[in-house]
Amino acid sequence: MDFTISPRVEDFRARIARFVEDEILPVEADRANYDAHDNIAAGPLERLRQKARSEGLWCLQLKKETGGQELGRVGMAVCYEEMQRSIFGPVVFNSAAPDDGNMMVLEAAGTPEQKERWLAPIVAGQVRSSFAMTEPHPGGGSDPSMIGTTARRDGGGYVIDGQKWFITGAGDAQHFILVAKTSDDARKGLTAFLFDADQPGWSIRRRIPIMGPEEHGGHCELDFDGLEVGAENVLLNEGDGLKVTQMRLGVARLTHCMRWLGLSKKCVEIATEYAQRREGFGQKLIERESIRMMFGDLAMQIEMGRLLVMKAAWALDQGSFARKEVSMAKIHVANLLHRAADTAIQINGARGYSADTPLEWIYRYARQARLVDGADEVHKMVLERTLTAEGRDFWSWDVAQG
Template identity: 80%
Template sequence: MDFTISPRVEDYRARIARFVEDELLPVEADRTNYDAHENIRTDVLGRLRDKAKAEGLWCLQLAPETGGQGLDTVGMAVCYEEMQRSIFGPVVFNSAAPDDGNMMVMEKAATPEQKERWLRPVVEGRVRSSFAMTEPAPGSGSDPAGMMLTTARREGDSYVVNGRKWFITGAEDAAHFILVARTSDDPRKGLTAFFHHRDTPGFRIERRIPIMGPEEHGGHCEVVYEDMVIPAENVFMEEGDGLKMTQMRLGPARLTHCMRWLGLSKRCVEIATDYAHERIAFGERLADRESIKVMLGDLAMQIEVGRILVAKAAWAIDQGSFARKEVSMAKVHVANLLHQAADTAIQINGARGYSKDTPLEWIYRYARQARLVDGADEVHKMVLERTLAKEGRAFWTWEVGA
């Protein structure tokens, strides 16, 4: 087993670290740079994105011919973790959800014509994108194949779409959408994916759903499709491949969430450690108290466990595996770790942590959704149990080299 990274990946990591330190943390510290939804203001974002492009730190996850830097999944894990030291990091480098997952699946599976029309503008940062799958109950949630209610009915060379989606991340600011809708009752081939533009007649945003935490640009919206006509040329992959496309997208996307959450978890420890070394109470530094040492030591260990889980899943993906069980284990562990890291850091910082003087309260509110998005903890644990029941003792194996 080799846990080293290449000099090229280390070069990207080091340059990202410097960019975050010099360019992003000062912006993050100034509340005037935040928009009304507690994300970076778009004008400030534009200037930073131009700098990231100029320094060759743009779209690390995509191939050079697509407009990226060509890092593999392991390299992405190293760099995504580093860029999320700042709460604004991923969006500056064009590595934030949902564009991140949308770009990767379009690069992998779209036709050349579709890439030119739907992918290139997102890669270049001219537009944002959104992924429309989740529906209000009793519609599609963790079981899209069995519960999808939005329909796309074939009429000649077009499809007519009707339905409702909600918690569609980034929808208010997105121009390009990937929509998943039902085209038949086939349990495996009943869903189809489509591209559409926000200005397509029959599509509207019903509302931007208020949420507990800070929001991605474009929020989390409820959207409505009423007799929206989509030309057949906008089918993504083939009719009936919607579930396949969704699985292709969500596996790597879940893992990139984990990569970013590790960066936030480390930031929480950094803030807590700095304060513990500065703060004196009852005649001693907080950092010298055994209780604080235990709290920080446990977090350091749990972060390293998360990094190993993410690294193994990333390695498996780079070997051509879907890495379903590896991604599920990483997703559950790191999502819970993020909440623990924010909570512990706030506890150590006391009232300062609960205030907006640090990003800890921002991270704490953001962290609660981690255990829900891209599959709730319970769903992933059921997937793991199902795999265990199928594989038995073979669940725990080592790959044998040639």
Template identity: 75%
Template structure:
């Protein structure tokens, strides 16, 4: 495993870093550009997206024939971390959740007709999208086998959807949706993925759920389905292949979260270092206090461990493997590192960190969800234990090249 970046990937990483520094951070610093949900406002976002497109920094994660640059997961890891040095970075480059994961799964599994209708508008930035899987109790959350939203085939071959979803990220602003519903009680082939447009009748947004932290565009919504009709051509991946769709989408999506969170963790360190270097108390700079040095040194180590875990998982995905245990390890470690980085950043900055004079408090509130989204810490640790039980000492084996 050689994580040396190719000159091409390094060029993209450096260009993204420069773009974030010169174009995005000044917009982030101006609270007048924020919307009411503490995200970047539509006018500022449109202007930055136009600049990112003109600079050739748009949808780097997709294949060239889809409109991207085909960087692969290792290249994405390097670039996504740079993007999220700003809290507004990923959405500017069209690399933010949930569009990021939706584009990748549509690229991987969509038919040519589905890509033209459902994928291309997201790639161009004309529309946003959402992934509707999670349900209220007793429906499915981390366990997709519990999904209760049902799709019943009609005499004309279409599907009729009934059920409920919640905490669907981006739903209020989304035009294109991927929906996971039950089409049979088969434990392996009982789920199917469907595509639908927001203007189709038979469903509604019940509410935009208030949350503790800042919100993605379109919020986190509860949806009700009461007769949504979906045509046979809008089945993604084939009937009964919904579990495969979730696997193809959620594994890489969990890892791209980690890539972005490493950028936010690094930003916390940056703000803490800057303040510690100039703030004095009792005749000593904070940066010269051993307690502060221990906090920042330990945090730097945790971030580097996270980088290595993410790169290992990205490399595995680039080899064509699912990398389930590698992604789970990265997800748990990086989510907790982000939470710790925001906490330490606030602690070193004192009252300034708790105020809105920096983005530390924004990151702190955002970071708490990291240990829940795409599988809580405990779920991923259970997954790791299952691998440990089945693989034994092989759990720790190194990948080896063929002779």
């Protein structure tokens, strides 16, 4: 792959960098702008979103016809990393989970009518959305085949019963994508449905308290008791739920990594600034060999993550599913984020453990990275299966057609 980026992508990156520096970081620095769940409050967020829209920095991931900027996965990798210099960055540009992944899958899989009804309001920033798949034991988690929520045919539609949990953003979502079981077929037994928060037949049992700061709408436990969904609100076709899940999660896992790289770089930035001015025992922290080795190692680990993400993004742009590339990036970058936050806190000492910097926020947030969209162990199993199937070809190079 060619590691140069286009002038257009660089223009977006530079404008995003300026916007984050001038507009978002001052808001992040004032705790009065935070909500009760350690995210940006609704008022400051909407003001920033309006500015981002007016400057054309909105929905970079979508096609122009959908209301986006059509940057491709490589362009997204560059820009998402830049956005996440602020803990509030992605949501300002409408590039935060779960809306990010939901918009991309609706754009790819929705009918024109579904895009108008379900996608356009998310693109416009009028509503938020959620993806309801994960269930408590014995239901489906990393293994979608275990999903126990059922959807049975009833006249011209379906009736859905079951339970979901740890559903990100559900508390504030208006539009939902729900995966339910429609048959016992191992490959074609799941179906994806679209429903609105105002429909009867479902409820939020609780907003689950978690260790870290939360996305808007939290992580919720949902009950379904006779939710009726019309056949026109099936995404793709009955039995294509696994396909929808794979379409959504593959790219969504990688966009997480893009954003986490930005947070990792933010940790280095905060730690470097402190180490360059903090003195003790006759010298600045940055002059100590042990500290310099910490920074050198983080620099290398971040660059390794960027290369893994870029290769996966490039492969997706070439039309590949990039399963092994995405899994490798997900494992490495999730662990890197935790390591970067931990190292930066260690260098900052008590200051890093306090709320005077975003480091403690990032540290609490980072622990979930090794769990969301597939735990480390699941992705390592995927890699082992691929290695077993491909053998030495696992490491083969793509050859240009000439």
